[in-house]
Amino acid sequence: MSGQIYKSLDGGNNFSLMNNNFNKERSIASIALSNNNFFIATGSGDTPGNIYRTDENVSTLTLSMKNDISPTAVICFYSIDNNIFASRKDEVFKSKDNGSNWEQLGGKVDGGTCYNIFKIGNFIYVVTSTKIYKINY
Numbered sequence: 001m002s003g004q005i006y007k008s009l010d011g012g013n014n015f016s017l018m019n020n021n022f023n024k025e026r027s028i029a030s031i032a033l034s035n036n037n038f039f040i041a042t043g044s045g046d047t048p049g050n051i052y053r054t055d056e057n058v059s060t061l062t063l064s065m066k067n068d069i070s071p072t073a074v075i076c077f078y079s080i081d082n083n084i085f086a087s088r089k090d091e092v093f094k095s096k097d098n099g100s101n102w103e104q105l106g107g108k109v110d111g112g113t114c115y116n117i118f119k120i121g122n123f124i125y126v127v128t129s130t131k132i133y134k135i136n137y
Contacts, residue, residue, distance in 0.1 A: 005040075005058050018058040032077030034084050035098055039064065039077060041086065051086060053099045064099035078117035078124070085124060087114035092126055092135065105135050 005028070006015040029049060030041040036056065043049020051065040065086070076087040084095045086102070090109050093102045109126055116127040119137060126133040 007058070029075060030077050032079050032084060032086075034079035035082060037098060039079075039084060039086075039099060041075075041077065051099065062099075064095075065093070065102050076114040076117045076126070078119070080119050085117050087117055087126055092117070092124075092133075106133075109133055 005018040007018045008015045027042065027049075028040055029043055032039045038054050038056065038058065040052045040054065040061075041049055042052070050063060052061045053064040054061050076085075078085040082096070082098075084099060085105075086093045086095075087109065092105045092109055092114075094105050095102045105124070109128060110131065113129050114126060115129065116125075118125055118127075122137050124135045124137050126135065
């Protein structure tokens with residue numbers, strides 16, 4: 001069942017298939033919501049994946065970031081102030097235009113898998129398995 005999205009309209013008692021277009025990408029790694037759009041990261045671990053943008057009906061997928069610059073999947077998403085942050089194993093990216101363009105923030109993030117991204121004050125914090133990084137927002 002990897003690579004599929006299901007939706008429940010009755011509190012989780014029943015589910016219906018929303019989209020089956022992720023089968024080629026093995027698995028869905030992470031999902032974020034920003035500006036009434038879902039951002040869906042595919043791939044897992046060292047398996048390449050992409051980021052897709054879709055509306056709440058998950059009917060049409062738009063490629064937001066092709067993963068041709070890193071061999072690892074996006075693990076973490078964070079959305080705040082109309083910005084989206086995405087982290088892979090060793091990189092953090094930011095989109096200011098709803099996923100149309102992405103820029104890399106800072107240098108390489110060393111410390112293992114990303115577990116969380118959050119904002120405090122004027123800084124974004126990236127939590128990995130062994131370190132916490134502080135990046136200017």
